[in-house]
Amino acid sequence: MSADPGACPGPVDLPHPAARRAAMTAPAAAPSPPPRAGRSAPAQAGLFLIAAAVLVASVAASVRIGTTDVGWTDLARVLGTHLSLGAEPLPPLVDSLIWDLRLPRVLMAALVGASLAVCGTVLQAVTRNALADPYLLGVSSGASTGAVTVVVLGVGAGTLGVTGGALTGALLSFGLLLMLLRRTGLDSVRIVLTGVVVGQLFTALTSLTLMASADADTTRAITHWLLGSMAPARWDAVAVCAIVTPVGLAVAWLCSNALDGLAFGADTAASLGIGVRRTRLLLLVVTAVLTSVAVATVGAIGFVGLIVPHGVRFLIGPLHRVLLPYAALAGAxxxxxxxxxxRIAFAPQEVPVGVITALLGVPLFLLVLRKRGEL
Structure with missing residues (x-):
């Protein structure tokens, strides 16, 4: 194997059996329990199918939950109508509630949750930082600046304009990050420090832009978006995420063995034949794109990319070939x-989902740290 094979065209073969075992048992970002052994391939496949079935059941059950309850029969009839299965149509109001509001919202939550969990898993390995999450690169702050600028200046129209502005801001912030890292290198410490600097810069720009707007309604709308909400989710946004998310997850999974090596350190990864710089750059681009699309659509939702990887790693083990799919399902x-x-905690008033993830995330993260013996 050459010393620089490039950036993860497929799973990287570790050359020596002992080295392969060492890299595969390496903890991602922090000491982890040893990988769970003893499961055969059929058992692993069965367990994954059960986890996928839990996700499908969760999506179906969540569609029914809200200020207006929806029955299983109503859900089946709506799906049958729109999928041309010959079901009897429901009244337009109920049909619109399920098909136009509830279903895209729940599917968007699943896609965004999977994206954020996988991004957190990847960044914790790339940076070897247990506190790394999808917003480490400053992409979230850039998206916030872009969205706020669009709203304050009145550019674009409605949700589409906000989404476009957020995506533009996210890409600009990531471009700035790459420019700075081009001069300093892509080692884990510089990635973390540069990401923090870029994030703080765009946070300051967001604050200045908000101060320029004296409109209380505009400020309230922006604040609601900044806290993260699935309410704006529509089918066009779901379609974009449904294309971007599986592609990003597939690329990350193809780099599973490289992530095992990187979690053990850059020198170890290089000695195993992994192109460290190219692999890191590829994974940074993948995580930035996934995070940008998620934040541009639903705002910044914290803690998903931080606590889910730790929880799944504790249960499944640190091998990324297994960890990444389960992290995606658990995040969803x-x-x-x-x-x-x-939707229901303070009904009829809806709370931004980012507030709920923070309230749940803090105690869950403390519990994970305690179970890992780090608290």
Missing amino acids: VFLVWTDALA
Whole structure:
């Protein structure tokens, strides 16, 4: 194997059996329990199918939850109508409630939850930082600046304009990050420090832009968006996420063995034949794109990308080939139920889902740290 094979065209083969075992058992970002052994391939496949079934059941159950309850029969009839299965149509109001509001919202929660959980898992390995999350690169702050600028200046129209502004701001912040890292290198410490600097810069720009707007209604709307909400989710946004998310997850999974090596340190990864710089750059781009699309659509939702990887790693083990799919499923299920709780906790008033994830995330994260013996 050459010393620089490039950036994860597929799972990286570790050359020596002992080295392969060392890298595969390496903890991501912090000491982890040893990988769970003894499960055969059929058992692993069965367990994954059960987890996927839990996600499907969670999506279906969450669609029914809200200020107006929806029956299983109504849900089946709506799906049958819109999928041309010959079901009897429901009244337009009920049909619109389920098909135009509830279903895209719940599917968006699943896609965003999966994206954020996988991004957190990848960044914790790339940076070897247990506190790394999808917003480490400053992308969230850039998206916030773009969205706030669009609203304050009145550019664009409605949700589409806010989404476009947020995506533009996210890409600009990531471009600035890459420019700065080009001069300093892509080692884990510089990635973390540069990401913090870029995030603080765009946070300051967001504050200045908000101060320029004296409109209380505009400020309230912006604040609601900054806290994260699934309410704006519509089918066009779901379609974009449904394309971007699986592609990003597939690229990350193809780099599973490289992530195992990077979690053990750059020198160790390089000695195993992994192109460290190219792999890190590829994974940074993947996580930035996934985070940008998620934040541009629903705002910044914290703690999903921080607590889910730690919890799944504690239960499954640190091998990224197994960890990444389970993290995606766990993140999807977590955000689906969190969004359902946000809809009903203070009904009829809806709470931004980012508030609920923070309230749940803090005690869950402390529990994970305690179980890992770090608290």
